[in-house]
Amino acid sequence: xxxxxxxxxxxxxxxxxxxxxxxxxxxxxxxxxxxxxxxxxxxxxxxxxxxxxxxxxxxxxxxxxxxxxxxxxxxxxxxxxxxxxxxxxxxxxxxxxxxxxxxxxxxxxxxxxxxxxxxxxxxxxxxxxxxxxxxxxx
Amino acid sequence: xxxxxxxxxxxxxxxxxxxxxxxxxxxxxxxxxxxxxxxxxxxxxxxxxxxxxxxxxxxxxxxxxxxxxxxxxxxxxxxxxxxxxxxxxxxxxxxxxxxxxxxxxxxxxxxxxxxxxxxxxxxxxxxxxxxxxxxxxxxxxxxxxxxxxxxxxxxxxxxxxxxxxxxxxxxxxxxxxxxxxxxx
Amino acid sequence: xxxxxxxxxxxxxxxxxxxxxxxxxxxxxxxxxxxxxxxxxxxxxxxxxxxxxxxxxxxxxxxxxxxxxxxxxxxxxxxxxxxxxxxxxxxxxxxxxxxxxxxxxxxxxxxxxxxxxxxxxxxxxxxxxxxxxxxxxxxxxxxxxxxxxxxxxxxxxxxxxxxxxxxxxxxxxxxxxxxxxxxxxxxxxxxxxxxxxxxxxxxxxxxxxxxxxxxxxxxxxxxxxxxxxxxxxxxxxxxxxxxxxxxxxxxxxxxxxxxxxxxxxxxxxxxxxxxxxxxxxxxxxxxxxxxxxxxxxxxxxxxxxxxxxxxxxxxxxxxxxxxxxxxxxxxxxxxxxxxxxxxxxxxxxxxxxx
Numbered sequence: 001x002x003x004x005x006x007x008x009x010x011x012x013x014x015x016x017x018x019x020x021x022x023x024x025x026x027x028x029x030x031x032x033x034x035x036x037x038x039x040x041x042x043x044x045x046x047x048x049x050x051x052x053x054x055x056x057x058x059x060x061x062x063x064x065x066x067x068x069x070x071x072x073x074x075x076x077x078x079x080x081x082x083x084x085x086x087x088x089x090x091x092x093x094x095x096x097x098x099x100x101x102x103x104x105x106x107x108x109x110x111x112x113x114x115x116x117x118x119x120x121x122x123x124x125x126x127x128x129x130x131x132x133x134x135x136x137x138x
Numbered sequence: 139x140x141x142x143x144x145x146x147x148x149x150x151x152x153x154x155x156x157x158x159x160x161x162x163x164x165x166x167x168x169x170x171x172x173x174x175x176x177x178x179x180x181x182x183x184x185x186x187x188x189x190x191x192x193x194x195x196x197x198x199x200x201x202x203x204x205x206x207x208x209x210x211x212x213x214x215x216x217x218x219x220x221x222x223x224x225x226x227x228x229x230x231x232x233x234x235x236x237x238x239x240x241x242x243x244x245x246x247x248x249x250x251x252x253x254x255x256x257x258x259x260x261x262x263x264x265x266x267x268x269x270x271x272x273x274x275x276x277x278x279x280x281x282x283x284x285x286x287x288x289x290x291x292x293x294x295x296x297x298x299x300x301x302x303x304x305x306x307x308x309x310x311x312x313x314x315x316x317x318x319x320x321x322x
Numbered sequence: 323x324x325x326x327x328x329x330x331x332x333x334x335x336x337x338x339x340x341x342x343x344x345x346x347x348x349x350x351x352x353x354x355x356x357x358x359x360x361x362x363x364x365x366x367x368x369x370x371x372x373x374x375x376x377x378x379x380x381x382x383x384x385x386x387x388x389x390x391x392x393x394x395x396x397x398x399x400x401x402x403x404x405x406x407x408x409x410x411x412x413x414x415x416x417x418x419x420x421x422x423x424x425x426x427x428x429x430x431x432x433x434x435x436x437x438x439x440x441x442x443x444x445x446x447x448x449x450x451x452x453x454x455x456x457x458x459x460x461x462x463x464x465x466x467x468x469x470x471x472x473x474x475x476x477x478x479x480x481x482x483x484x485x486x487x488x489x490x491x492x493x494x495x496x497x498x499x500x501x502x503x504x505x506x507x508x509x510x511x512x513x514x515x516x517x518x519x520x521x522x523x524x525x526x527x528x529x530x531x532x533x534x535x536x537x538x539x540x541x542x543x544x545x546x547x548x549x550x551x552x553x554x555x556x557x558x559x560x561x562x563x564x565x566x567x568x569x570x571x572x573x574x575x576x577x578x579x580x581x582x583x584x585x586x587x588x589x590x591x592x593x594x595x596x597x598x599x600x601x602x603x604x605x606x607x608x609x610x611x612x613x614x615x616x617x618x619x620x621x622x623x624x625x626x627x628x629x630x631x632x633x634x635x636x637x638x639x640x641x642x643x644x645x646x647x648x649x650x651x652x653x654x655x656x657x658x659x660x661x662x663x664x665x666x667x668x669x670x671x672x673x674x675x676x
Contacts, residue, residue, distance in 0.1 A: 003147065006190060007328075008440040009416055011335045016412045019339075020405040020573060023385070027569030031388045040393040042469035042565065061481050062219050064644075065212040066300050068484040070293045071652070072208045075491035076200050077286070078659070079447060080275035082498035085666070090674045092279045093667050095286065097660065102290035104656055106297055107648075113301055116648045118641035172399075172465060179458070199447040207454025207487075211480060214461060218477055269443045271504055 063115045067107075074103045151191055157184040166238070175213050179206050196270040326428040330435055338415055338439050346579040350377040353629050360633040381572060389568035394468030403466060404566065404573035407459030411580040414452040417445040417506050418587050421597050421614035437597075437614065438507060445506035446498065449588060450491055453543060456581065457483045463574070464562040475561030478551055478640065482542060485647035486549075490539035492655035493532045496662045497525055497592050510596035524595040531658045533593040535651050537624075540585040542647070544578065547632040551640055582628055583621070590620035 081088065081096050110116060142148055161180040168174045182205045189198035265273050278286050351366065351374055358365030366373030391400070416439030423436040442448050457480050464476015498504060501512035515523045526533045542549040563574045590596065597613035604612070638646070668674075 002193075003150070003190070004327075005440050005442055008331050008335050009413060011332060012338065012413055012416055012439070013409065015335060015339055016408050017405060020408050024389070024401075024404065024569050024573070027385050027387070027389050027572075030386050031568050033388060035390070040390070042392055042394050042467070059219055061477060062212070062215045063301065064481050064485060064648075065208070065215045066297060067648075068488055069204070069208040069212055070297060071488035072204050072491070073289075073293065075450070075488070075495065076204060076447075077278065077289075078492075078495045079498055079504060080196070080271060080278055082275075082495050083269075083271050083503055084275035084279070085499035085502060085663075086670060087276065088279050089671050090667060093663055095279050095283050096663070098287055099290045100656060100660060102294055104653075106294045107652065107656075109294070110297065110301065111649065115301060116644065118644045176399075176462075195442070195444045196447065199444050199451045202451040203447065203454055207451060207457070208484070211457060211461070211484060214465075215477075215480070218465075269504075271444055271447075 060115065060118065063110070067110055067115075070103065070106060074100070147191055151188070154184045154187045154191070157181070158188075171217055172214070175210055175217065178213075179210050182206050182210070194270055196274050324429065326431070326433065330428075330433065334435075334439055335416075339412065342412060342415060342580050342583065345583045346576055347377040347381075348374075349579050349583055349625065350380075352625070353632075356626065356629045357633045360630075384569050384572040387568040389570055390565075392468070392565050395565065396466040396468060399462045399466035400565075401570075403459050403463035404570040406462065407456070407574055407577040408580075409459075410452040410456045411577040411584065414449055414584045415580075415587065416440055417442055417448055418584075418591055419507050419510055419596060420587075420617045422610055424610050436507070441505060441507045443503070443505045446494060446504040446509070446592075449506075450487070450494075453490075454484075454487055456543075456577075459574075459577070460562050463566065467562075467565040469565055472562045472564045475564070479545060479562060482545070482549065482551065482643060482647075485644060486539040486542035486651070489535055489647060489651040489655050490543065492652065492659060493535040493539065494592065495659050496529050496532050499663065499666065500525060500529070506591060506596075510591060510598065513595040514598050522595055522598065524593065524598070526593040529593065529662065531654065532662075533589070535655050535658070536593065537589055537627075538646075538651060540589060541628065541631060542643075544581045544585055544628075546578075546582065546628060548635040548637050549643060550637060551643060582625065586624035586628065587617075587621045589624050590617065594620045594624075596620075 077099065078096065081092055084092065158181050161177040161184070164177040165174045165181065168177060182201060186198040186201040186206075189195075189201060265277065268276075354376065355365045355373070366376035369375040369379045391397075419436065419438035419441075421437035423434050425432055425434050427433070460479040460483070461476045464472040464474075464479070467473070497509060501509040503509060503512075513522075513524050517523060517527070521527060563571055566574060597617040599613065599616035601609050601612055
């Protein structure tokens with residue numbers, strides 16, 4: 001490879017920055033500016049905002065991101081193997097097979113521990129209050 | 139010296155190195171934790187640029203995909219699940235700056251020194267023909283196949299650790315308590 | 323590399339830029355017309371013939387609107403996010419080949435000009451990396467707005483994007499070992515020709531399941547219905563771009579449509595053979611033009627499916643979205659990957675015990 005391959009990407013990068021900057025600047029120039037206190041308040045469908053948006057997010061988001069890191073690494077390794085699929089033969093396939101089996105095992109573990117279940121408490125509450133049979137849980 | 143400056147790649151290196159140095163300093167000095175994470179993105183992006191300069195395309199894009207695309211997103215989620223402060227946080231600023239700078243400098247000496255003693259002015263030769271991806275794929279699944287398999291164990295262990303820390307499994311008694319609460 | 327080569331590169335970049343903008347203008351109009359038709363409405367018809375200039379009119383209108391900057395925002399990031407959202411959208415198309423190369427003589431030297439921004443030999447990795455960068459604009463827009471709904475929309479969007487990106491990456495692995503390369507032009511070249519003179523050698527034939535997984539994942543990646551929880555109007559107003567107005571809002575809108583075009587083009591390139599198609603033994607200019615036409619036909623067919631899906635399916639609930647991503651698509655992609663690898667391996671290396 002040589003760096004010239006990246007010249008078009010660098011030029012495009014500059015072009016997009018200039019385009020976005022220029023058009024937003026133009027919008028600032030052409031558009032009116034009539035701020036009112038109501039207009040500048042965070043939009044909450046007309047209700048006066050009371051709470052700061054600093055509530056915590058469920059830890060599940062974090063677990064999903066962690067799982068994603070693992071899958072990203074898996075994808076990278078699989079790509080590196082896939083470009084040499086023919087040359088590496090059954091040996092490569094077996095090595096990658098073991099690796100993939102462990103990743104599947106990881107997914108299975110996370111699944112079983114319930115980290116992939118969203119909304120379960122509310123569902124359970126719904127079932128209890130509506131006297132629905134427990135079939136959904138299966 | 140004029141030779142060094144006549145080579146355009148060196149100019150690219152200089153710019154990238156400056157970006158890395160400045161954003162790395164901002165990572166630790168910024169009082170807003172989200173800004174720190176974003177300066178880390180900038181530093182990693184410029185590092186990917188350095189790998190491109192070294193013709194290590196695969197490594198460069200892996201850095202973007204895994205570190206910028208996944209690990210920093212994980213950091214951001216980590217920030218969001220604790221709290222999502224939009225303003226600066228005074229607690230972020232630590233008093234003992236001099237020892238920290240000292241430690242960073244020593245770290246630099248160690249890494250730069252070991253790099254120089256290991257390679258010096260030596261030319262790096264390619265392992266063979268083919269793109270960097272193909273060479274890495276071959277090395278990974280032939281010479282380094284054992285570490286490759288070990289990595290999958292490490293990943294599994296990391297995730298189990300993460301889940302154990304993040305999720306406390308409700309004991310049957312606790313589950314009953316929640317159900318009673320719901321029924322009530 | 324002399325001045326002419328640099329000129330060629332600049333022209334290529336400008337062509338890609340103009341193409342993406344033109345595609346967006348066309349796409350918004352097509353979508354409004356198609357969805358209107360499916361809902362027994364007429365859709366835009368006033369601006370220009372059949373309302374084709376509607377998008378342009380909307381864009382111009384947004385340019386003249388006030389760009390409100392609410393007082394709770396985190397200024398730097400708030401202003402940066404609209405620019406960041408456009409960057410990956412425009413950059414990703416640089417590696418897609420839209421036709422066969424042609425030769426020109428410039429400065430006394432014959433030069434081959436490929437119909438591709440640049441042919442990186444890690445093209446597929448570049449596409450994945452760029453689409454993972456798209457997350458930042460959304461999360462930053464949501465976080466810097468200093469308002470509830472954008473923050474919720476931003477975090478939702480990020481979790482959704484990373485979940486489906488994993489499925490997307492896994493679905494692409496079989497494509498790589500079919501072609502033996504990460505270079506997009508080589509992946510297209512590997513799909514030329516036919517099986518038995520009838521069935522085209524496109525990846526969709528042996529890898530149909532990969533294509534389905536990939537297509538679902540790209541609908542989710544582009545935050546289109548039924549995966550548009552990010553901007554679910556009934557729950558979180560406009561999602562991450564609630565606090566944006568004027569042309570800053572237009573940037574997010576533009577990026578969404580460019581991404582839809584990009585992703586359809588990528589799916590067409592990786593699974594439907596890209597610019598490959600019958601040339602009927604023609605030569606010269608026509609044989610150069612036909613592949614470009616094939617490429618756009620394939621891309622627009624996929625775009626039509628995008629719109630069809632949008633007009634047909636109701637929005638997912640968040641737990642359904644996560645279940646589909648992690649409990650259906652990813653296990654399916656992993657199993658399909660193992661299965662297809664073993665089948666291809668068996669055919670190429672013989673039985674493992676020989």
